[in-house]
Amino acid sequence: MQTKPKIDVSNEQELSLLRRVADKDRDALTELFHTYHARLFKFVFRLTHSYTIADEMVNDIMLLVWQKANTFRGESKVSTWIFGIAYRQTMRRVTQKQIRIVTSLDLDQLPSDDGASLELENWIRHGLKALPAAQQITVELVFFLGLSYQEVAAVCDCSVNTVKTRMFHARKKLKTLLEPSVEPTSSEIEKFDD
Amino acid sequence: MIEETTSTQHEQVSLLLPWFVNNTLDDMEREIVQNHIDECSECEKDVALYSSLRSAVTRSSPTPILPNANLTRLLDSIDGAKVFPSTRRIPRFRITLVASLTATLVVTALTLIYQARTQPVPTRFQTATSAVPVAAMDYVLNVHFAAGTEAADRDKVWREIDARSITPGDAEGLYQVTVKLRVSTLEELEQYTRDVQSLTSVQSIEVVAMQLPLKPSM
Numbered sequence: 001m002q003t004k005p006k007i008d009v010s011n012e013q014e015l016s017l018l019r020r021v022a023d024k025d026r027d028a029l030t031e032l033f034h035t036y037h038a039r040l041f042k043f044v045f046r047l048t049h050s051y052t053i054a055d056e057m058v059n060d061i062m063l064l065v066w067q068k069a070n071t072f073r074g075e076s077k078v079s080t081w082i083f084g085i086a087y088r089q090t091m092r093r094v095t096q097k098q099i100r101i102v103t104s105l106d107l108d109q110l111p112s113d114d115g116a117s118l119e120l121e122n123w124i125r126h127g128l129k130a131l132p133a134a135q136q137i138t139v140e141l142v143f144f145l146g147l148s149y150q151e152v153a154a155v156c157d158c159s160v161n162t163v164k165t166r167m168f169h170a171r172k173k174l175k176t177l178l179e180p181s182v183e184p185t186s187s188e189i190e191k192f193d194d
Numbered sequence: 195m196i197e198e199t200t201s202t203q204h205e206q207v208s209l210l211l212p213w214f215v216n217n218t219l220d221d222m223e224r225e226i227v228q229n230h231i232d233e234c235s236e237c238e239k240d241v242a243l244y245s246s247l248r249s250a251v252t253r254s255s256p257t258p259i260l261p262n263a264n265l266t267r268l269l270d271s272i273d274g275a276k277v278f279p280s281t282r283r284i285p286r287f288r289i290t291l292v293a294s295l296t297a298t299l300v301v302t303a304l305t306l307i308y309q310a311r312t313q314p315v316p317t318r319f320q321t322a323t324s325a326v327p328v329a330a331m332d333y334v335l336n337v338h339f340a341a342g343t344e345a346a347d348r349d350k351v352w353r354e355i356d357a358r359s360i361t362p363g364d365a366e367g368l369y370q371v372t373v374k375l376r377v378s379t380l381e382e383l384e385q386y387t388r389d390v391q392s393l394t395s396v397q398s399i400e401v402v403a404m405q406l407p408l409k410p411s412m
């Protein structure tokens with residue numbers, strides 16, 4: 001039995017909305033827009049940390065939903081299909097060097113007297129910045145949106161194996177940073193950044 | 195033979211661990227992973243690493259204050275849909291200062307609860323790099339410069355406010371920066387924005403997001 005994914009609130013309802021959008025029903029688009037605006041904005045903002053880009057991209061993504069709704073074949077959930085558009089738009093802009101993936105800000109100044117786990121998280125954040133865009137986004141899909149590997153594969157339009165391997169490599173890279181010692185020196189971090 | 199099976203299982207399980215941590219495996223997969231990590235210290239360690247990764251991801255970002263859903267713009271885009279997405283310029287959105295301040299007040303109240311020490315009144319542009327022990331948080335600001343502002347003048351502003359994570363400015367002179375601030379009241383934040391606004395070349399400033407305080411270990 002599959003665990004109910006977090007973003008699958010009411011796929012049936014969204015499916016009927018999307019069908020109406022495919023028939024160019026503006027009220028349906030309005031409803032879908034309000035349903036997805038916050039989620040899409042937060043997602044793109046997470047990846048770019050730019051309000052301007054997130055605001056602009058949500059508009060672009062919903063415009064594509066309007067234009068491509070009639071191509072939806074119901075092979076995945078509506079949310080997976082819409083986040084797939086968001087993923088491809090993001091990757092397209094990354095490839096065209098219009099945006100940079102910035103999944104974590106420079107938080108080196110976070111209070112460090114809160115215990116070792118916080119320290120570890122700070123190192124991890126530092127390491128995340130060094131991962132390739134596709135790996136960073138996969139990490140976000142898994143841990144920020146909480147998607148199953150099947151859903152991540154559908155969003156990224158790739159095989160389940162590719163998704164699993166991406167996460168595996170992301171972990172391997174982070175481990176490289178963490179393994180030399182529990183608290184890597186700054187020179188080790190620099191080496192990792194290269 | 196048994197060893198071979200174990201090593202194959204280790205490989206398969208190690209690929210599933212992120213989804214063990216985010217709790218989306220089906221019951222059978224979950225049981226296989228659980229049984230394996232009970233006996234494999236390497237996978238057990240990886241589960242801990244993925245858990246830290248998940249915490250880092252969920253706590254690493256400023257919580258954005260959402261802009262209003264701009265339906266009119268979307269409908270306009272549909273009507274002029276020949277324009278390829280992302281080639282249009284969008285107007286800068288407005289986020290009311292009231293919303294920012296309300297959120298800030300909540301955040302600040304939480305911080306004050308977490309920090310069981312008295313906070314001295316911040317001085318102008320005081321940041322986390324100040325020598326005083328502070329409950330500082332990341333704030334994301336939109337800074338809009340007057341037309342024709344030179345790079346050197348912007349740099350001066352960045353130094354003055356100790357800006358970090360500066361995103362490249364757009365054609366309208368809008369930059370997004372992160373600063374560390376220690377403010378405990380709405381008045382202090384308002385005063386801060388007024389102070390920044392009064393700097394040479396700065397046309398306007400908006401507080402758009404802030405980093406939620408981290409829970410201290412108990």
Ligand SMILES: [Zn+2]
Pocket residue numbers: 203204205207208230234235236237238
């Ligand atoms: Zn193992």
